[in-house]
Amino acid sequence: PYKVVGLEIHAQISSNSKLFSGSQVQFAAPPNSLVSFFDASLPGTLPVLNRRCVEAAVMTGLALNCSINKKSLFDRKHYFYADLPAGYQITQQRVPIAVNGSLSYSLCIDNKMSQMVTKTVRIKQIQLEQDSGKSLHDDVRSQTLVDLNRAGVGLMEVVMEPDMCCGEEAAAAVRELQLILQTLGSSQAVMAEGQLRVDANVSVHHPGEPYGVRTEVKNINSIRFLAKAVDYEIERQIEELESGGTILNETRAFDSKLGCTVPMRDKEGKQDYRFMPEPNLPPLILYNARSLPANMNHQQVVNIDWIHERLPDLPSVKRAKLVEQYGILPEHSFTLLNEAGLTEFFEDVIKQTQMKPKKVIGWILNDLLSYLKQHSLTVKESPVSSFLLADLLNRLEKKEISSTAAKQVFAELWKGEGKTPLEIVKEKKLQLIQDQEDLERICQAVMAIKSGNRKVLNKLIGLVQRETQGRSNPVLVKQLLEKKLSE
Amino acid sequence: MLNCYLKGQQEHERPEFIPYAHLRIRTKQKVTVEVLDHLEHLALVDFRDSEGVERLQKAIQFADQLHEVNTDGVEPMDSVLEDRCLYLREDDVTEGNCTEELLKNAREKVEEYFVAPPGNIPLPKLEERETFLKGS
Numbered sequence: 001p002y003k004v005v006g007l008e009i010h011a012q013i014s015s016n017s018k019l020f021s022g023s024q025v026q027f028a029a030p031p032n033s034l035v036s037f038f039d040a041s042l043p044g045t046l047p048v049l050n051r052r053c054v055e056a057a058v059m060t061g062l063a064l065n066c067s068i069n070k071k072s073l074f075d076r077k078h079y080f081y082a083d084l085p086a087g088y089q090i091t092q093q094r095v096p097i098a099v100n101g102s103l104s105y106s107l108c109i110d111n112k113m114s115q116m117v118t119k120t121v122r123i124k125q126i127q128l129e130q131d132s133g134k135s136l137h138d139d140v141r142s143q144t145l146v147d148l149n150r151a152g153v154g155l156m157e158v159v160m161e162p163d164m165c166c167g168e169e170a171a172a173a174v175r176e177l178q179l180i181l182q183t184l185g186s187s188q189a190v191m192a193e194g195q196l197r198v199d200a201n202v203s204v205h206h207p208g209e210p211y212g213v214r215t216e217v218k219n220i221n222s223i224r225f226l227a228k229a230v231d232y233e234i235e236r237q238i239e240e241l242e243s244g245g246t247i248l249n250e251t252r253a254f255d256s257k258l259g260c261t262v263p264m265r266d267k268e269g270k271q272d273y274r275f276m277p278e279p280n281l282p283p284l285i286l287y288n289a290r291s292l293p294a295n296m297n298h299q300q301v302v303n304i305d306w307i308h309e310r311l312p313d314l315p316s317v318k319r320a321k322l323v324e325q326y327g328i329l330p331e332h333s334f335t336l337l338n339e340a341g342l343t344e345f346f347e348d349v350i351k352q353t354q355m356k357p358k359k360v361i362g363w364i365l366n367d368l369l370s371y372l373k374q375h376s377l378t379v380k381e382s383p384v385s386s387f388l389l390a391d392l393l394n395r396l397e398k399k400e401i402s403s404t405a406a407k408q409v410f411a412e413l414w415k416g417e418g419k420t421p422l423e424i425v426k427e428k429k430l431q432l433i434q435d436q437e438d439l440e441r442i443c444q445a446v447m448a449i450k451s452g453n454r455k456v457l458n459k460l461i462g463l464v465q466r467e468t469q470g471r472s473n474p475v476l477v478k479q480l481l482e483k484k485l486s487e
Numbered sequence: 488m489l490n491c492y493l494k495g496q497q498e499h500e501r502p503e504f505i506p507y508a509h510l511r512i513r514t515k516q517k518v519t520v521e522v523l524d525h526l527e528h529l530a531l532v533d534f535r536d537s538e539g540v541e542r543l544q545k546a547i548q549f550a551d552q553l554h555e556v557n558t559d560g561v562e563p564m565d566s567v568l569e570d571r572c573l574y575l576r577e578d579d580v581t582e583g584n585c586t587e588e589l590l591k592n593a594r595e596k597v598e599e600y601f602v603a604p605p606g607n608i609p610l611p612k613l614e615e616r617e618t619f620l621k622g623s
Contacts, residue, residue, distance in 0.1 A: 015578050016578045016579060016580055017576075017578055017579060017580050017581070017582075021582055022576070022579065022580060022581030022582035022583070023580070023582050023583040024580040024583055030586070030599065031586070031598070031599045031600050032586045032589055032590065032599055032600070032601070033583065033584055033586050033599075034583045034584075035583060035585070035586070035589055036582035036583055036585075037582075037585075037589075038582075040589050040592075042592075048574060048576045049573060049574070049575055049576060050575075050576050050578055051575035051576060051577060051578060052577075052578035053578075054575065073565070078529070080531070080607060081607065082601075082603035082604070135603075136600070137605060137606075138605070139605065142604075142605050143597075143602050143603065143604065143605055144602070144603040144604065144605050144606065145597055145600035145601070145602060145603075146600060146601040146602070146603050147600055147601075148589075148601070272525070272529055274529060277565035277566065279565070279566050281573060282566065282568045282569055282570075282571045282572070282573045283569060283573065284573050285572075285573065299575070299577070300572065300574070300575055302575070
């Protein structure tokens, strides 16, 4: 059967104040301390649009290849809930700020990083809307506690068409959107702090038949859970239909503990939101270089072209540049961008070392990153700085130490005891025997033994002992040396 | 419209919706119980008695006069303010920090949170409600 997955993503706009009021936007503040009279819906208050939120939405629309609507409208969406004090949400239902875009993302085939395929999902629209407050359910006392700090915070709703077909695709698309938003700065998009919320619309149908009934899945708190929730819901629908049942057009919640979706209460039947134009806000007009009015106050003008010129390099562009500049593989560039701060770390090391980028990348991805993951640390928290790693790699390049010794030094550096690579090398006697005379002596000794001189064998055993700092078994070493010399 | 003004001048106690006599107002069939029930759910109003329902019926009829105007090819207008500039505010923090004042409005509070019932309490079905509509 064909699996059809669409997404509705709400990204909290990164701004100082709210969409329609001057209250501060901040995570985890004392309850109801970031609430103005407007946010509390007290009579006589009016919405005043925040310019920064408009710019954030335009940036995001441009980054997602959308057409920006030079004239967009605000509407009221009515429903009753304790965390929506006005009884309606101001949104953009008729004419949103941006439409008809696309987002490209990559997937690994068969979990092999080396085979990546690019997919595209169409962006139906991006609209500006208000966030609601937060409800804390107290089942014990049968009441809900309401905190309006979040009420009125600006959101960008990004609607993705049902072009995806499984949890993996949905997760990859959201991850790429997250990176784009963070690069633009329009949203910090941290799912754990509720700055990025995803609802999935899932349905299945047989090829050639019309689309099946879709369900909406909510309460998805991480990208990992998004993949799980979508895949579970697809399975559930297939099983239900194959056993002769039907799918209800309902809203379901994802239960992360049980790994399944369950019907949500409080969502009885189809809602009638009674959309109406927001009477207190005239149309939002945006300009470009051509339509810019001559005498208007700059502060009142949002110029699409001005914003376009100042867009930073998007992740896809950054990756291409990394591949071109440093000769690394595309999948390497994905890993670099996927970890906050890793690209900067990599480039810092490159600046401070003679080692070729193609070799440095191995150390960054195989050694540094795996240590970080093992200890659940971010790049920022790394006990090994780019300076220290560059120093180590330089010594390796200059052949002061062997590759195996370098790994040992790295392990030591990881302990974060403040020692430099040089100090560790000296301490652990890891230097490569570079000295010409030393090596000549060893070679001559080998040749002498070959011609029967046994006393030299003892000298060799001594050298091996030194090399291994006295940790090798002398009897075993003698046996090995004798074996090797007779080859 | 003109009707209302004139009646107002004559200081009637309550306004009446009386359509222009010369117009044949194309009103749809009488408002049904299902529609009224739906409205009661959506807006949480209570059509208390027959007079309330009558008033609604008359108000709809009154508004239907608008159908007499030929609006072919005319863009709908949301607001007479549509040509005004939408003012854009700078992204500065200028409000908030009035928790105590806001909570003064709350009948119940718990440690600076507003208290609400546990989720929406659904309006009971028509059969179970004490509403005039039951009799219709």
